[in-house]
Amino acid sequence: MPNKNKKISTRQMTMIALMTAVTSILGPLAIPLPFSPVPVSFTNLAVYFSIFVLGANSATVSYLVYLLIGIVGLPVFSGFTGGFAKMAGPTGGYLVGFIFMAWIAGFFVDRFQGKRVLQASGMILGTVVAYIFGTAWLCVQSNLTFGAGLAAGVIPYIPGDLIKIMAALAVGPVLRQAVRRAA
Numbered sequence: 001m002p003n004k005n006k007k008i009s010t011r012q013m014t015m016i017a018l019m020t021a022v023t024s025i026l027g028p029l030a031i032p033l034p035f036s037p038v039p040v041s042f043t044n045l046a047v048y049f050s051i052f053v054l055g056a057n058s059a060t061v062s063y064l065v066y067l068l069i070g071i072v073g074l075p076v077f078s079g080f081t082g083g084f085a086k087m088a089g090p091t092g093g094y095l096v097g098f099i100f101m102a103w104i105a106g107f108f109v110d111r112f113q114g115k116r117v118l119q120a121s122g123m124i125l126g127t128v129v130a131y132i133f134g135t136a137w138l139c140v141q142s143n144l145t146f147g148a149g150l151a152a153g154v155i156p157y158i159p160g161d162l163i164k165i166m167a168a169l170a171v172g173p174v175l176r177q178a179v180r181r182a183a
């Protein structure tokens with residue numbers, strides 16, 4: 001007799017690996033900006049999608065696997081880079097902050113299914129936490145004042161990140177339903 005729990009867990013592991021692969025494809029495709037060491041990134045978009053496909057806990061695990069893959073040297077970080085040195089670079093704080101973003105945003109998405117405003121609020125909150133990690137480290141690493149940190153690490157990215165959140169809110173629930181229906 002097949003063990004249903006084990007089957008679900010194997011399936012979930014496959015889905016986690018799939019979303020790690022999606023993050024590893026989108027992560028390197030960053031757009032550099034001439035005035036900042038922080039590129040426009042699609043890693044957060046991949047995390048937003050992971051949250052809808054996997055739920056908070058598995059999305060966090062999927063992102064952690066991506067982070068480990070990058071730390072050991074595979075070129076999955078922005079600009080096809082990898083290695084532990086990236087964590088000490090200007091964008092290392094965002095890479096850490098995304099762990100918390102995945103869980104916080106995922107918690108709201110899971111908890112408030114069908115309530116887009118609350119889901120959006122949670123995604124914005126998680127993103128703010130990622131920005132706090134990212135900007136704090138950017139200021140330390142690049143010896144920037146708080147104002148310069150905001151100019152180089154936050155303000156230029158807000159419109160794009162809001163568009164990513166809206167895109168994930170539009171497509172994510174459809175993905176979640178499709179994944180659940182296929183289960």
Ligand SMILES: O=C(O)CCCC[C@@H]1SC[C@@H]2NC(=O)N[C@@H]21
Pocket residue numbers: 027038039040041042043044076077078091092094095134157160161
């Ligand atoms: O180097 C990396 O792989 C991570 C890049 C992080 C870029 C940050 S994420 C938040 C903000 N939004 C963006 O589009 N870029 C920055």
